[in-house]
Amino acid sequence: MFIDRLIEKQITNDLKRGHKVILIYGSRQSGKTTLAKKVVEQTGLKSLYVNGDQIKYADVLSSRDLFKLKGLVSGYDLLFVDEGQRIPDIGINLKILHDEIPDLKILVTGSSSFLLSGKVTESLAGRKKTYSLFPVSINELSLMYNPFELNDRLEEFLIFGLYPEVLNITSHKDKEDYLTDISSSYIYKDIIELEQIKFPLKIKDLLRLLAFQTGSQVSIHELGKQLGLNRETVERYLYLLEQAFVVFRVPAYSTNPRKEIKKSQKYYFYDLGIRNILINNLNPLNVRNDVGALWENFLITERMKKLNYERTGFNIFFWRAYSGTEIDYIEEKQGELSAFEFKFNSSKVRTPALWKEQYQTDVRVVNKNNYLDFVV
Numbered sequence: 001m002f003i004d005r006l007i008e009k010q011i012t013n014d015l016k017r018g019h020k021v022i023l024i025y026g027s028r029q030s031g032k033t034t035l036a037k038k039v040v041e042q043t044g045l046k047s048l049y050v051n052g053d054q055i056k057y058a059d060v061l062s063s064r065d066l067f068k069l070k071g072l073v074s075g076y077d078l079l080f081v082d083e084g085q086r087i088p089d090i091g092i093n094l095k096i097l098h099d100e101i102p103d104l105k106i107l108v109t110g111s112s113s114f115l116l117s118g119k120v121t122e123s124l125a126g127r128k129k130t131y132s133l134f135p136v137s138i139n140e141l142s143l144m145y146n147p148f149e150l151n152d153r154l155e156e157f158l159i160f161g162l163y164p165e166v167l168n169i170t171s172h173k174d175k176e177d178y179l180t181d182i183s184s185s186y187i188y189k190d191i192i193e194l195e196q197i198k199f200p201l202k203i204k205d206l207l208r209l210l211a212f213q214t215g216s217q218v219s220i221h222e223l224g225k226q227l228g229l230n231r232e233t234v235e236r237y238l239y240l241l242e243q244a245f246v247v248f249r250v251p252a253y254s255t256n257p258r259k260e261i262k263k264s265q266k267y268y269f270y271d272l273g274i275r276n277i278l279i280n281n282l283n284p285l286n287v288r289n290d291v292g293a294l295w296e297n298f299l300i301t302e303r304m305k306k307l308n309y310e311r312t313g314f315n316i317f318f319w320r321a322y323s324g325t326e327i328d329y330i331e332e333k334q335g336e337l338s339a340f341e342f343k344f345n346s347s348k349v350r351t352p353a354l355w356k357e358q359y360q361t362d363v364r365v366v367n368k369n370n371y372l373d374f375v376v
Contacts, residue, residue: 003140011035012042028189029163040080046075048079057087066096069093073097080108085110134308135161139309150372151368159283159285160273161272161274166273202228202237211275212279214294215293217264246269253332300316300342313334314333318330323354344367348365
């Protein structure tokens with residue numbers, strides 16, 4: 001089953017009409033190669049496909065030799081480099097191609113290694129346009145399925161997540177095996193390859209702790225105590241996991257530090273299947289005690305995908321007063337605030353008095369009956 005990705009048309013148009021190098025980032029297994037191949041096909045241009053794992057291409061694309069580079073792309077309109085993070089010094093070589101062969105279109109896919117190394121983004125400053133590709137979104141699935149069909153599969157999405165391969169697997173056991181395989185090391189392989197990690201097993205331990213604390217405030221100090229790591233190391237690991245598209249951070253919102261918690265944060269997973277397999281819990285919802293956390297993670301992630309793909313400027317937060325009153329999700333767009341509470345079954349929500357007094361904004365509830373309006 002091929003799933004149309006929302007950014008396909010944007011990337012295709014950028015390649016046809018623009019002059020910048022197009023970079024597609026994303027976690028492993030998120031569908032970057034499949035998307036890029038579809039984009040290349042849509043352009044109709046004569047294209048050279050380069051696999052970054054092949055030495056014959058890597059040698060040329062890391063050479064900094066204009067004569068060799070021209071020889072490689074001669075006769076082609078578009079260069080497509082897949083797994084570009086495999087090629088040493090690819091950033092500076094892409095810069096040479098862009099500057100010296102201005103009519104050549106360039107499309108590159110890469111995992112988080114591109115972001116972690118920083119070399120590509122520095123070399124292509126002002127010469128690139130970047131897209132992030134996440135696991136499949138409900139917004140994308142809504143192009144294939146009607147609301148009834150999406151609701152019928154909602155529990156499956158909350159338990160097994162939305163990686164493309166997972167959606168194509170029918171057996172629960174096969175889904176579990178797939179998630180076990182990629183969660184064992186694959187999802188943070190880039191971190192271990194690129195960074196000098198003294199305690200690689202601690203990264204998985206850290207992820208397990210974050211999985212159990214989904215939807216709750218996270219204390220860096222407490223994480224460090226449980227892992228036997230200092231604060232700086234924990235913060236570095238968290239940063240790397242964010243760059244690797246495994247988790248993302250949501251900070252607290254505050255303009256009144258006397259009454260509101262400001263320096264606090266929560267972490268969510270880009271994919272719930274990964275989160276659930278880390279804690280060995282793929283049980284159905286009716287026997288789980290974390291449905292609220294799953295629902296919160298699901299909605300925030302799906303909303304974030306939607307806003308990213310729309311390339312809308314936005315900031316996301318949660319809100320908590322020192323009194324303990326909390327709001328699950330705050331969205332800031334163009335200076336305007338929206339507030340939401342996530343309730344899987346309930347439709348009742350009360351706007352906290354302090355929030356209403358401070359920001360003059362009511363809180364809206366998102367439940368399983370109206371969630372499609374929030375994420376599609």
